[in-house]
Amino acid sequence: TSPKSSSYEIVTLTTWLLQQERTGAIDNEMTIVLASISTACKQIAALVQRAPISNLTGVQGAVNVQGEDQKKLDVVSNEVFSNCLRSSGRTGVIASEEEDVPVAVEQSYSGNYIVVFDPLDGSSNIDAAVSTGSIFGIYAPNDECLANVEDNETLDSVEQRCIVSVCQPGSNLLAAGYCMYSSSVIFVLTVGTGVYVFTLDPMYGEFVLTQEKLQIPKAGKIYAFNEGNYALWDDKLKKYMDSLKEPGDSGKPYSARYIGSLVGDFHRTLLYGGIYGYPRDKKSKNGKLRLLYECAPMSFIVEQAGGKGSDGHQRILDITPTEVHQRVPLYIGSVEEVEKVEKFLA
Numbered sequence: 001t002s003p004k005s006s007s008y009e010i011v012t013l014t015t016w017l018l019q020q021e022r023t024g025a026i027d028n029e030m031t032i033v034l035a036s037i038s039t040a041c042k043q044i045a046a047l048v049q050r051a052p053i054s055n056l057t058g059v060q061g062a063v064n065v066q067g068e069d070q071k072k073l074d075v076v077s078n079e080v081f082s083n084c085l086r087s088s089g090r091t092g093v094i095a096s097e098e099e100d101v102p103v104a105v106e107q108s109y110s111g112n113y114i115v116v117f118d119p120l121d122g123s124s125n126i127d128a129a130v131s132t133g134s135i136f137g138i139y140a141p142n143d144e145c146l147a148n149v150e151d152n153e154t155l156d157s158v159e160q161r162c163i164v165s166v167c168q169p170g171s172n173l174l175a176a177g178y179c180m181y182s183s184s185v186i187f188v189l190t191v192g193t194g195v196y197v198f199t200l201d202p203m204y205g206e207f208v209l210t211q212e213k214l215q216i217p218k219a220g221k222i223y224a225f226n227e228g229n230y231a232l233w234d235d236k237l238k239k240y241m242d243s244l245k246e247p248g249d250s251g252k253p254y255s256a257r258y259i260g261s262l263v264g265d266f267h268r269t270l271l272y273g274g275i276y277g278y279p280r281d282k283k284s285k286n287g288k289l290r291l292l293y294e295c296a297p298m299s300f301i302v303e304q305a306g307g308k309g310s311d312g313h314q315r316i317l318d319i320t321p322t323e324v325h326q327r328v329p330l331y332i333g334s335v336e337e338v339e340k341v342e343k344f345l346a
């Protein structure tokens with residue numbers, strides 16, 4: 001659908017959430033969780049935009065569970081996200097890219113939703129002020145998450161329960177979204193009723209509905225891969241990549257667009273069509289992206305927009321994580337483009 005005209009009828013994210021609640025698409029607890037996430041994203045947007053001024057560029061001097069240098073803003077964004085979720089009182093367990101293990105939220109007194117998130121994906125771009133983003137997914141509480149902490153229950157046992165509670169297939173997601181910090185601050189959300197796009201209006205600090213029931217083009221001649229890894233790819237993938245450079249029937253090859261930030265590359269793919277890929281290679285046997293809080297939420301969104309998310313052979317949303325920070329290869333975008341690479345990889 002075309003972006004909403006700038007009609008006088010302004011629908012804010014808050015209004016939209018209440019509308020979804022009235023239709024029964026979400027319950028009031030989910031509304032509170034999503035509102036708390038949007039607040040976290042507004043705070044992170046402000047931090048990102050002033051990073052060089054407030055000395056929040058550069059590294060924190062620590063390494064996260066991924067073995068990556070934590071940026072100062074990785075740490076701050078994680079705290080902002082976690083604090084907003086805790087204070088919502090509706091979150092049972094949170095799993096973050098920046099935390100070694102999932103955390104049971106003590107302040108939860110109802111709702112008990114399970115929230116997985118990458119608080120600031122693409123943070124290596126921060127110092128150059130290139131787009132970054134926060135990615136999140138929300139699952140219903142399950143037995144492991146709801147079980148009360150017994151008096152004599154060991155910390156290890158609680159930790160194990162939290163790990164089990166978050167390790168579920170993306171097909172169980174109730175909601176997923178991301179906030180992109182770019183020339184505009186764009187909040188993209190699905191609660192299973194299509195994909196909705198909100199733009200932060202800096203005039204009064206509200207997310208305003210700017211696109212509804214967004215559909216990704218069925219095809220698109222734009223590809224976003226880090227071709228620096230070409231030599232490490234297997235031959236079938238090399239043949240696919242080479243095929244994109246042939247003019248083909250249209251007489252024009254594909255265009256390469258890659259900014260090294262999943263949220264920015266994905267958002268462009270969602271609007272213009274095409275494919276984003278992070279394949280496995282000889283160095284990274286399972287690719288680089290994490291299933292739980294990057295690939296699954298983005299795959300839920302792309303499927304709600306009529307697109308496809310695959311590991312090259314199977315639907316991302318059908319994969320059950322065996323561990324919290326599990327990595328999987330990702331091919332995501334227009335149906336025809338994802339099916340094309342799957343054919344080469346078969």
Ligand code: P6P
Pocket residue numbers: 121122123124226260261262263265288289
């Ligand atoms: P590379 C950022 O670190 C990230 O997780 C994604 O946002 C991005 O698409 C990818 O990694 C970039 O990885 O190896 O191309 O720099």
